[in-house]
Amino acid sequence: MKVIGFVCDWAVSTEGLVDGRGELKAYPGVHIVRIPCSGFMRPDWLEQSLRAGADGAFVTGCPYGDCLNREGNYLMRDRMEQLARRLQRRRVDPGRVAMFAHGLHDQQAFLAEVGAFLRRLESLPQPAARPVRPAVGAAAGEAAE
Amino acid sequence: MYRRALTWLLRQTVKLDVYINRIYPSDWNPLYYTGGLAHFFLFLLVLSGILLFFYYVASLDGAYASIRYLSEEVPYGFLLRGLHRYAADGFIVAVLLHLFRNWFTDRYLFARDGPWISGMFLLILGGFVGVNGYQLVWDQRAQAVTEIFVAILGAVPLAGATLVRLFLGSEGISAAMLPRILFLHVGVASFLYVLLWWHYVRLRHPKIWPPATWVLLLLGLLVLLSALPGTRPTAGVPAQPGVRVTAYPLDVFFLLPFWLASYLPPGVVGAGLAGLLLLGYLIPYLKREDESRMGPRHAGVAQVIDGNCTGCELCYYDCPYDAIVMVPSPHPGLTKAAASRKLLAVVIDSRCVECGICVGACPFQALELPRFLEADLMRRIAELVRARAPA
Ligand code: HEM
Ligand code: SF4
Ligand code: SF4
Numbered sequence A: 001m002k003v004i005g006f007v008c009d010w011a012v013s014t015e016g017l018v019d020g021r022g023e024l025k026a027y028p029g030v031h032i033v034r035i036p037c038s039g040f041m042r043p044d045w046l047e048q049s050l051r052a053g054a055d056g057a058f059v060t061g062c063p064y065g066d067c068l069n070r071e072g073n074y075l076m077r078d079r080m081e082q083l084a085r086r087l088q089r090r091r092v093d094p095g096r097v098a099m100f101a102h103g104l105h106d107q108q109a110f111l112a113e114v115g116a117f118l119r120r121l122e123s124l125p126q127p128a129a130r131p132v133r134p135a136v137g138a139a140a141g142e143a144a145e
Numbered sequence B: 001m002y003r004r005a006l007t008w009l010l011r012q013t014v015k016l017d018v019y020i021n022r023i024y025p026s027d028w029n030p031l032y033y034t035g036g037l038a039h040f041f042l043f044l045l046v047l048s049g050i051l052l053f054f055y056y057v058a059s060l061d062g063a064y065a066s067i068r069y070l071s072e073e074v075p076y077g078f079l080l081r082g083l084h085r086y087a088a089d090g091f092i093v094a095v096l097l098h099l100f101r102n103w104f105t106d107r108y109l110f111a112r113d114g115p116w117i118s119g120m121f122l123l124i125l126g127g128f129v130g131v132n133g134y135q136l137v138w139d140q141r142a143q144a145v146t147e148i149f150v151a152i153l154g155a156v157p158l159a160g161a162t163l164v165r166l167f168l169g170s171e172g173i174s175a176a177m178l179p180r181i182l183f184l185h186v187g188v189a190s191f192l193y194v195l196l197w198w199h200y201v202r203l204r205h206p207k208i209w210p211p212a213t214w215v216l217l218l219l220g221l222l223v224l225l226s227a228l229p230g231t232r233p234t235a236g237v238p239a240q241p242g243v244r245v246t247a248y249p250l251d252v253f254f255l256l257p258f259w260l261a262s263y264l265p266p267g268v269v270g271a272g273l274a275g276l277l278l279l280g281y282l283i284p285y286l287k288r289e290d291e292s293r294m295g296p297r298h299a300g301v302a303q304v305i306d307g308n309c310t311g312c313e314l315c316y317y318d319c320p321y322d323a324i325v326m327v328p329s330p331h332p333g334l335t336k337a338a339a340s341r342k343l344l345a346v347v348i349d350s351r352c353v354e355c356g357i358c359v360g361a362c363p364f365q366a367l368e369l370p371r372f373l374e375a376d377l378m379r380r381i382a383e384l385v386r387a388r389a390p391a
Helices: A043-052 A072-089 A107-123 A136-144 B002-023 B030-053 B062-072 B077-104 B110-136 B140-154 B160-168 B177-200 B212-227 B256-260 B266-285 B314-318 B357-361 B374-388
Strands: A003-008 A030-035 A056-061 A097-101 B324-328 B343-347
Touching (some): A003 A043, A003 A107, A003 B374, A030 B374, A043 A056, A056 A072, A056 A107, A072 A097, A072 B357, A097 A107, B002 B030, B030 B077, B030 B177, B030 B212, B077 B110, B077 B212, B110 B140, B140 B266, B256 B266, B314 B357
Parallel strands (some): A003 A030, A003 A056
Antiparallel strands (some): B324 B343
């Protein structure tokens, strides 16, 4: 299972939860990427993650109402809904992307939700998404090599 | 030291939320609406204040009697007076909660200093209006408060005597005083709304109203407090200038500095207060973190990539700090979608808090945070996925 978790730097603390490679100790294969705000996510990046070969991708923001930037997590929640519809049109299961909201201390709740997300991913039909067009990042990565 | 203390306070503040969010759905956490609560109380104060104004007589012998008449003879007059009193307490509590919460949760960073500085003015003038309100009643407490306030004013170096004269209208307590204080009370309270305009000017859709349930609950609580015999504001003892006031009921929310003045010389209390408030203004500039170590938290002011921008205005609508303006496009964009654009997005650097919300809003890859570039992020994702790919 390969999952990318985009976590707002002000939201749940992953101190002690990740290993040296940035994966969750409890769920190897779940990579945590720290971002400035959940509202910073361009929803397209979740789709790109799937096209690059991830089985799932999620965003974590602060609890609704407590966004440091006032509205980031609400905006992201709306954009996730639009993304789900777009994914459906492109024959990607919207169940492969998710949005969570956990504050600094909600580590246990966060892990539990990631666990449930992984179980959901396992039950979905394979493959996750075909790389219909080369993912931006993949192309850039190859060029760098 | 400052940094460590604030980190600790941040953790405690957010921990409190964990408990509160177990009781309410998180959108309802009252601590997420402290600004809205302050605004709600201020609104109540204005409404009840306008009604009080019809009864109040601003003269040394009339003031106390008019308030007594209102609370004892006018039907529901006690309710009016109680609402005004307790809404004032609610206001100052909400404002202080708002201040501490914004402080402890870093909501003063970068371009958020506008709301902070205007907030400090709101705090000072709001407190001043509250103290004035206690003077208007012209009972013994009012007299004591006036004497202490005048002593503190008088202790101001150089300008002291002039300030006292301005405040009282003459050398001592005289008929000129109460009309002046009434004017200050109403005038400065109205001026709070001008400051609120400044407070909100860079916040898109400020949450100025708490959820309806909270509004109803608080209204109920205020009515109860104003009506119950135990808590309803009572008539004190009328003021007698010249006679020393020995004891008076203390309002812990507004009058704490006055309580201190019975132990310390007024000059010390005044200087202490001024020092505290000055520190308050400095908070946004005493950054607690080393900026180079803030990582994604300090990703740089958003940049528009001119060639890609189509003028769709989506970033303009989503920026929570009104930091993006749309200007007539001086030249066509480079991409196909941007070729016939009419508008161009421009980020006003001094308003941007580096949140990146506009980046997420833009479907045309026309915005970037300079220290958190999309290409880097995509490369990193590709590497992460590949590292795990089954051989
Ligand atoms: C009359 C008193 C005040 C009222 C009615 C008030 C109201 C508000 C409201 C409604 C907001 C918008 C909240 C949101 O939508 O996110 C806000 C934001 C803010 N207030 Fe106040 N406020 C008051 C006093 C203060 C004081 C005393 C301070 C601190 C010195 C302060 C600091 C701030 C800051 C820093 C923000 C921006 C928060 C952010 O960017 O998320 N305010 N205020
Ligand atoms: S969202 Fe993007 S394309 Fe649209 S106006 Fe803003 S920068 Fe330009
Ligand atoms: S990063 Fe973008 S959304 Fe955030 S304050 Fe700056 S211009 Fe506005």
